[in-house]
Amino acid sequence: MTETGMVESLIYTKPGSLMPIGTHYCPGCTHGIAHRLIAEVLDEMGLREITIGVAPVGCAVFAYNYFNTDFAEAAHGRAPAMATGIKRLNPGKLVFTYQGDGDLAAIGAAEILHVAARGENITVVFINNAVFGMTGGQMAPTTLPGQRTTSSPTGRDVETQGFPMKMCEVLSQLDGSAYIVRRSLHDVANIRRSKKALRTAFAAQQQGLGFTMVELLSTCPTNWGMKADEALHWVETHMIPAYPLGDYRVHPAVHEPRGGDRSK
Secondary structure (H helix, E strand, C coil): CCCCCCCCCCCCCCCCCECCCCCCCCCCCCHHHHHHHHHHHHHHHCCHHHEEEEECCCHHHHHHHCECCEEEECCCCCHHHHHHHHHHHCCCCEEEEEEEHHHHHHHCHHHHHHHHHCCCCCEEEEEECCEECCCCCEECCCCCCCCCECCECCCCCHHHHCCCCCHHHHHCCCCCEEEEEEEECCCHHHHHHHHHHHHHHHHHHHHCCCEEEEEEECCCHHHHCCCHHHHHHHHHHHHHHHCCCEEEEECCCCCCCCCCCCCC
8 A cells, every 4th residue: 555545456566587687688679588587487487496497699599597597698699508518417397498480590509400400409599570689680591582680781681691681481491390480579479479479389398308499580670770669660560570470380289388378
């Protein structure tokens, strides 16, 4: 009860799998949403004490500061290799990497291809915001045709710079992949679907089904030169048509775990 007689209700607390500190991410960036979804799922599935995350090089380089779980830091693009070693030595642990598009689809392209081909029983959370964020917004493998970046100031020209890498489409062709899906963080409904996908990916890893990856279309207002709301709209109008949301590979044994978010 406040001094004015109004009743206060607590409507927000941080999940136990997140540290009670602020992050370094830019305003409007959706890394914070992705972090919270992962933490909520770990809490709800009771996995925090057996989880080991692997941080990337890129904007999320300090992710290990924000999760209240065991964490390791990998060299640029090498998170899948480190996660492979951790999981093989600790098969009872839940192991996930958290990687941006530059880390995963450029420097780490070979790493992600081979970890999927081998069917390593790990989960990758892939944050796709179509630029190299940390180093100033250069063109990434996921930059859209015509998209302006600091290294493609007139827009990506596919005649000279090639076409975007669509990682779900590529990795879903590899037999070691068990669960490959793409979701988005641009509105509430899609945030809820993203959480559901993370839950399913972690459950598939616990089932021992093989490689799992959840790609999350995300914003980068700072490097896109947009306001936060404009960036969310740009994801919907520009990124989703280029990177269609959906399930790209789902092993027949993958099942929806009980509890938590059931939104469609």
